[in-house]
Amino acid sequence: MVSAGWVERIKESSSEAKVLPGILRPGAYFFNGDEAAAEGAIAANGRFFAAYPITPATEIAERCAARFPECGGMFIQMEDELAAMNCILGAAWAGAKALTSTSGPGFSLMMENLGLGIMLETPVVLANVQRAGPSTGLPTSVGQQDMMQARWGSHGDYEIIALCPDSPQECFDLMIRAFNLSEQFRTPVLLMSDETIGHMTEKVIIPPAEEIELVPRRYTRAAPGDYWPYVPDEDLVPPMARAGTGYRYHVTGLTHDHRGYPDLDAEGQHQLLWRLKNKILQNQKKILSFEMARMDDAEVCLLAYGCSSRVARSVMELARERGIRAGLLRLITVWPFPDDLVRDVAGRVKAIIVPEINLGQIVREVERAARGRTKVVSVPHAGGGLHTEPAVLQVIEEALR
Amino acid sequence: MNPETPKKGTDGGDELPGSDGHPMDRILRMDRMPHIWCPGCGLGTTVSCFALAVNECGIDYDKLCVVSGIGCTGRAAGYLRLDGYHTTHGRAIPFATGLHLANPDLKVVVISGDGDLSAIGGNHLIHAARRNLNLVVICVNNFIYGMTGGQVAPTTPEGMKATTSPFGCLEHPFNLPYLASSSGATLVARWTTLDVRQMVNTFKKAFMKKGFSFIEVISPCPELYMRRNKLGDGLAMMKRFQSDRLVKHGADPKEADLGATGKILVGEFVNLDRSTYADAYFRMVSQLAEAKSVRKEEAKPGGKSPAQAGAKAPEAVGEPKAKPRPAEGDREGRGPEKKAAGTPAVATSPP
Amino acid sequence: MDSGYPEKLTMQMDGTPQAESPQFWRKPIDEGKAPKLVGVVLMIPERCKGCGWCVEFCPRKVLVISERFNIKGYHYPRVAKPEECVDCRLCERLCPEFAIYLKRSPAQGGS
Ligand SMILES: Cc1ncc(C[n+]2csc(CCOP(=O)(O)OP(=O)(O)O)c2C)c(N)n1
Ligand code: SF4
Ligand code: SF4
Ligand code: SF4
Numbered sequence: 037m038v039s040a041g042w043v044e045r046i047k048e049s050s051s052e053a054k055v056l057p058g059i060l061r062p063g064a065y066f067f068n069g070d071e072a073a074a075e076g077a078i079a080a081n082g083r084f085f086a087a088y089p090i091t092p093a094t095e096i097a098e099r100c101a102a103r104f105p106e107c108g109g110m111f112i113q114m115e116d117e118l119a120a121m122n123c124i125l126g127a128a129w130a131g132a133k134a135l136t137s138t139s140g141p142g143f144s145l146m147m148e149n150l151g152l153g154i155m156l157e158t159p160v161v162l163a164n165v166q167r168a169g170p171s172t173g174l175p176t177s178v179g180q181q182d183m184m185q186a187r188w189g190s191h192g193d194y195e196i197i198a199l200c201p202d203s204p205q206e207c208f209d210l211m212i213r214a215f216n217l218s219e220q221f222r223t224p225v226l227l228m229s230d231e232t233i234g235h236m237t238e239k240v241i242i243p244p245a246e247e248i249e250l251v252p253r254r255y256t257r258a259a260p261g262d263y264w265p266y267v268p269d270e271d272l273v274p275p276m277a278r279a280g281t282g283y284r285y286h287v288t289g290l291t292h293d294h295r296g297y298p299d300l301d302a303e304g305q306h307q308l309l310w311r312l313k314n315k316i317l318q319n320q321k322k323i324l325s326f327e328m329a330r331m332d333d334a335e336v337c338l339l340a341y342g343c344s345s346r347v348a349r350s351v352m353e354l355a356r357e358r359g360i361r362a363g364l365l366r367l368i369t370v371w372p373f374p375d376d377l378v379r380d381v382a383g384r385v386k387a388i389i390v391p392e393i394n395l396g397q398i399v400r401e402v403e404r405a406a407r408g409r410t411k412v413v414s415v416p417h418a419g420g421g422l423h424t425e426p427a428v429l430q431v432i433e434e435a436l437r
Numbered sequence: 438m439n440p441e442t443p444k445k446g447t448d449g450g451d452e453l454p455g456s457d458g459h460p461m462d463r464i465l466r467m468d469r470m471p472h473i474w475c476p477g478c479g480l481g482t483t484v485s486c487f488a489l490a491v492n493e494c495g496i497d498y499d500k501l502c503v504v505s506g507i508g509c510t511g512r513a514a515g516y517l518r519l520d521g522y523h524t525t526h527g528r529a530i531p532f533a534t535g536l537h538l539a540n541p542d543l544k545v546v547v548i549s550g551d552g553d554l555s556a557i558g559g560n561h562l563i564h565a566a567r568r569n570l571n572l573v574v575i576c577v578n579n580f581i582y583g584m585t586g587g588q589v590a591p592t593t594p595e596g597m598k599a600t601t602s603p604f605g606c607l608e609h610p611f612n613l614p615y616l617a618s619s620s621g622a623t624l625v626a627r628w629t630t631l632d633v634r635q636m637v638n639t640f641k642k643a644f645m646k647k648g649f650s651f652i653e654v655i656s657p658c659p660e661l662y663m664r665r666n667k668l669g670d671g672l673a674m675m676k677r678f679q680s681d682r683l684v685k686h687g688a689d690p691k692e693a694d695l696g697a698t699g700k701i702l703v704g705e706f707v708n709l710d711r712s713t714y715a716d717a718y719f720r721m722v723s724q725l726a727e728a729k730s731v732r733k734e735e736a737k738p739g740g741k742s743p744a745q746a747g748a749k750a751p752e753a754v755g756e757p758k759a760k761p762r763p764a765e766g767d768r769e770g771r772g773p774e775k776k777a778a779g780t781p782a783v784a785t786s787p788p
Numbered sequence: 789m790d791s792g793y794p795e796k797l798t799m800q801m802d803g804t805p806q807a808e809s810p811q812f813w814r815k816p817i818d819e820g821k822a823p824k825l826v827g828v829v830l831m832i833p834e835r836c837k838g839c840g841w842c843v844e845f846c847p848r849k850v851l852v853i854s855e856r857f858n859i860k861g862y863h864y865p866r867v868a869k870p871e872e873c874v875d876c877r878l879c880e881r882l883c884p885e886f887a888i889y890l891k892r893s894p895a896q897g898g899s
Contacts, residue, residue: 462886477841481886482883485886
């Protein structure tokens with residue numbers, strides 16, 4: 037008993053550029069970041085959720101469990117995160133816009149098949165509401181410790197797109213953007229939220245549906261006899277074919293050629309790996325997003341992302357009150373890393389201060405991109421709470437001394 | 438160019454087209470042949486029976502998907518000219534779950550090895566059976582990890598040698614039909630690669646079945662399992678099947694334990710009907726829709742008195758404030774302490 | 789139609805020149821015989837890996853292992869008693885290499 041029009045609606049979720057019925061009425065709402073992310077997924081026509089509960093990401097799954105059935109979507113709680121990740125890959129190939137959510141321990145389990153998603157070039161979204169680790173760590177408290185795992189956590193070499201929201205509103209907005217990027221570049225996209233943002237309740241504005249721009253899936257226009265799954269367009273992204281539509285393609289996690297058939301030598305590997313990397317890097321300008329505050333006259337730059345950028349912002353104001361010309365560079369797209377932007381900023385300031393809730397992850401990228409043009413100072417935090425403003429201020433003062 | 442996309446639809450079993458090649462070539466990727474399987478390996482036979490069953494049962498090729506994990510058996514998806522997905526080790530079933538639930542009109546078949554499905558993927562197998570997902574799982578049991586060179590598997594009979602059990606396997610093997618049936622599979626069968634006619638019939642039944650089907654195919658692995666244990670070649674194993682197999686339809690899967698020697702119980706052990714996950718989900722969806730329309734009726738002036746509208750769907754409540762969204766610039770300088778100060782917004786958590 | 793391989797083959801391993809592949813054995817059916825089901829066994833020798841299953845399990849012992857090798861170096865089967873074949877198709881289903889198949893005799897109303 038498939039309910040009438042079900043398959044058609046699932047297909048529309050990926051093929052349509054317009055927002056489908058199911059999105060909340062436009063207006064202002066009070067949501068925590070997780071709920072906002074769930075609503076963002078619905079607004080982006082996300083219609084397939086495979087879940088495994090984990091604090092502090094559970095609210096995303098819970099809201100989707102309640103909301104998806106009435107939106108013409110499918111929700112299933114799987115037996116573990118390995119299954120959840122694979123399940124959304126399968127759903128995406130069957131035509132759904134699919135997502136899952138997790139936190140540290142589950143993120144580790146999803147790594148295996150994040151790689152499969154990258155290799156098969158499957159558009160899906162994975163939200164990681166970060167908590168502090170390692171291992172079970174601090175289940176209910178904040179961390180930003182999976183930033184490098186997001187980049188390198190699955191084996192092999194690859195490029196990844198990761199976005200960091202700093203408010204519930206941005207959980208909503210960036211969830212939509214994550215889906216759009218995943219469709220545009222046919223790759224899994226990570227929404228790297230954190231416990232602070234996920235559990236913080238704020239006003240979230242849901243815009244009218246017609247104001248939301250969605251990128252539909254790049255379905256092939258070739259006839260079934262003329263189609264191979266990995267013949268790329270000019271921007272190196274190959275169009276896709278939905279399961280069950282007569283294309284009868286083969287795809288594999290093995291290194292493969294344009295036909296999707298295994299191509300197991302150095303040359304085949306070279307071709308595929310560079311295309312997968314370059315389809316992101318060549319299009320980096322379309323992916324990059326950041327926010328700059330008071331950087332025009334800044335002598336010191338606070339570089340932060342996610343929840344730490346909220347502390348950084350008030351530290352900036354405090355510093356200004358004390359006569360230090362501080363500015364803020366908030367990374368929204370953390371991966372691919374905005375090398376050029378950071379290098380440019382490094383040439384203009386006396387120091388870049390990087391507060392993050394880990395023992396120094398993104399600061400390494402900042403150091404690399406700055407190439408010695410300025411002093412780069414890490415402000416580490418082991419997790420479980422946010423930086424205090426005086427502590428960060430002190431680092432700024434020391435750096436300028 | 439895709440070499441020859443075969444014509445759509447079905448061709449009856451007995452009437453073969455002209456002498457323009459092997460009848461299975463239409464459903465096989467001949468541009469990938471010869472396959473990688475060793476001489477005397479039963480995997481080709483399993484694929485051959487699969488192809489015949491597809492040809493014979495009239496299922497639309499375009500609506501059939503094959504998903505495999507990793508292993509010798511895992512290569513099966515790559516040789517069938519269907520929508521085919523060669524996934525990661527052990528994960529064929531969850532991938533197939535996504536395909537199936539996003540498009541329940543597809544028939545999704547998993548073909549994978551015993552190690553793939555019952556060791557690394559064992560958790561997925563039991564849960565898919567428990568949920569009664571509408572999937573067909575064909576598990577080729579060759580008593581060993583083939584692809585990686587003959588290591589001990591959860592199906593290796595006690596005492597048998599493998600590269601990682603050089604002095605004999607110390608563990609008791611899985612009885613896969615029992616595992617599947619006790620987890621809730623609605624069609625459970627076992628055949629050997631000699632029982633080709635029965636295998637084809639069971640495959641056909643499974644393609645038409647609504648619910649979770651698990652078919653174990655006992656297959657010779659002459660290169661690794663048999664050679665190391667001095668059991669001869671593939672033909673020798675086939676002869677053992679001929680003498681040792683015992684057909685018993687409806688047998689209790691509990692009795693289907695397998696040893697290195699002795700009887701091999703085969704047959705269709707379980708065939709029952711039970712609501713599938715998709716059925717239950719769509720029932721819930723339509724109940725929710727009904728409840729919603731009832732509530733709408735009641736909300737009208739002069740509507741009916743509150744009924745026992747069971748399932749409540751979360752809804753946006755309260756006054757939507759159609760304020761323009763703050764532009765990026767507006768948000769500059771906003772600190773955490775200022776969050777949502779005095780916003781007259783309304784909570785909309787799900788009930 | 790692309791059979792995928794072995795177009796390059798022109799010579800058997802034992803030096804016997806071989807006709808264009810795939811090559812079929814096709815024996816005319818004796819129509820005067822009893823009206824039993826009769827099949828024509830067709831063989832694509834290059835695909836065979838010589839497992840011997842078709843020979844061993846044919847209920848009518850229609851097939852025997854031939855003296856010849858194919859390009860892979862395997863002895864492939866040969867139809868020794870075509871008139872005995874009852875079109876049971878066991879060989880077709882059993883063959884792991886998709887190397888052998890049946891065509892119903894025209895006398896049986898086949899194509
Ligand atoms: C995560 C992971 N672990 C290990 C492997 C290596 N591996 C590949 S195939 C295989 C075993 C396959 O055995 P089985 O499923 O019984 O299939 P068979 O090859 O016997 O048909 C293993 C362990 C892998 N590919 N991925
Ligand atoms: S190793 Fe064993 S299972 Fe794998 S192809 Fe060879 S005979 Fe078959
Ligand atoms: S069809 Fe049956 S009788 Fe004829 S050759 Fe094949 S196995 Fe023998
Ligand atoms: S069954 Fe196939 S591979 Fe084996 S001997 Fe016969 S024709 Fe050759």
